[in-house]
Amino acid sequence: MFRKKVNCETANLHIIREFILSALDSYSVPDSKRDMIVVAVDEVCANRMIHSNSCDPTKEIEVTVTTTIDAESVVIEIKDNGEAFDIKTYQSPTINDVIKEHRKGGMGLRLVKNIMDAVQVVQVGKHQVCRLVKQI
Amino acid sequence: MTKVDVNVVQESDFTLIDVVGELDASSSVDLDTKLQEVIDRGDKKLLINCVGLTYISSAGIGVFTSRLDDIEADHITMVLFDVADNIRSVFEILGVDQFLNLATTKEEAIQIIKGQ
Numbered sequence: 719m720f721r722k723k724v725n726c727e728t729a730n731l732h733i734i735r736e737f738i739l740s741a742l743d744s745y746s747v748p749d750s751k752r753d754m755i756v757v758a759v760d761e762v763c764a765n766r767m768i769h770s771n772s773c774d775p776t777k778e779i780e781v782t783v784t785t786t787i788d789a790e791s792v793v794i795e796i797k798d799n800g801e802a803f804d805i806k807t808y809q810s811p812t813i814n815d816v817i818k819e820h821r822k823g824g825m826g827l828r829l830v831k832n833i834m835d836a837v838q839v840v841q842v843g844k845h846q847v848c849r850l851v852k853q854i
Numbered sequence: 855m856t857k858v859d860v861n862v863v864q865e866s867d868f869t870l871i872d873v874v875g876e877l878d879a880s881s882s883v884d885l886d887t888k889l890q891e892v893i894d895r896g897d898k899k900l901l902i903n904c905v906g907l908t909y910i911s912s913a914g915i916g917v918f919t920s921r922l923d924d925i926e927a928d929h930i931t932m933v934l935f936d937v938a939d940n941i942r943s944v945f946e947i948l949g950v951d952q953f954l955n956l957a958t959t960k961e962e963a964i965q966i967i968k969g970q
Contacts, residue, residue, distance in 0.1 A: 728880035735878075735909070753940040754947075760911050764879040813919070813949050820923060822886075822916035825948055829912055832947045 720744070720783040726771040726798070734763050734781055738794070741783035745792055747854045755792065755852055758833040761826035762796050762848050770800030770846065785854075791835070796848045803846070805839045857881060859906075860888040868899035868967050874906030877914025886917045893921070898930050899967045903960065905936035910944055922953055931955070935963035 720741035724730040738759050742752040763779060771777045779798040786793060810828040811821065831837055836851040858875035869892055873885060892900060918932070925932055935957040937945070945951040957963035 728878070731878050731880055731911075732876060735876075750940070750943070754943060756909075757911060757944055760878060764911065764913065768879065813953070816916075817919050817922050817953060820920045822920045823913065825912040825915060825919075825950075829944065829947060 721780065722782075723778050723780045725775045726767045726773055726777040726779055726800075727775050728764060728767055728773060731760055731764055731767075734779075735760055737781065738783065742792065745783075745785060745789075745854060747792060751852070751854065754833045755794070755850075758830045758850055758852075759794055759796065761830050762850065765803075765826055766796060766798050766800055766846070766848070770803060771798060786851075791851050791853045794850045794852075796850075797842075797845050799844055800846055802841065803839060805837065805848075858884050860885050862888060862892060864897075868901050868964070869897040870901045870903060872903045872906065876909035877907065877917070878909065878911045879913040882911075882913040882917050885914070889917060889921070893924075893928070893930065898928075900930065900932040901960065901963050901967065902932065902934040903936060904934050904938070904941065907938065907941060910941045912948070915944065915948065915950055918954060919950055931967055933957050933963040933966050935960050 722734060722737040724733050735756050738756045742755060766779055767773055777799060779796065782795045784793050785791060808827060811824045816824050834850045834852050838849045840847050858873060858877055858881040861872040863870040877885060933955040937956055955966055957966055
């Protein structure tokens with residue numbers, strides 16, 4: 719298992735990306751798949767930092783990377799103490815709406831759902847945990 | 855800290871914007887600011903050189919998509935060229951490749967600009 723903790727500042731997103739790249743290389747994930755998983759993790763972490771933790775540098779976000787027991791999938795967990803997010807009720811805007819409304823955001827979760835095989839959000843004690851799974 | 859360098863060069867027929875580095879939720883504001891400056895001064899033909907762009911997240915894509923409506927209304931042509939495969943894949947996953955002018959090379963991008 720690989721583990722990394724950073725403060726909730728978007729300036730730290732590149733540290734998480736480098737960590738994920740390194741961890742996925744250890745599991746011999748093909749480059750094209752690896753690059754997309756990095757995007758998905760980056761999107762979740764950016765959302766958690768900005769929307770659930772108000773970019774508060776005194777708060778932390780922890781990312782762990784492991785595989786399923788059969789080693790067929792990689793499992794990434796993003797854990798923090800920020801506000802809960804209901805992924806089931808959130809509706810990502812369409813790309814047409816994003817363009818029409820001149821929005822700079824709103825596409826991140828669509829990316830995550832399209833890249834990963836499974837996206838789960840659970841509460842574990844005081845922590846919010848987003849679990850991403852991708853077959854490798 | 856994530857860094858992106860944005861270099862604007864005024865050529866005779868178009869404005870060339872070199873983007874080097876990674877565009878994420880932290881750094882995309884740098885490109886956003888430079889692109890708005892170019893648009894505000896009235897430049898109508900924009901070539902975005904992506905050869906040095908190694909990463910993009912939805913925040914980086916938002917810099918382009920948030921302006922597509924205004925770009926069309928203001929008769930501005932914006933072409934991105936030399937886009938790496940990993941970045942093109944992100945465009946395709948979201949479907950924004952259907953809305954962006956993407957060229958393989960600078961020469962092809964110039965042809966698109968001239969054709970407008």
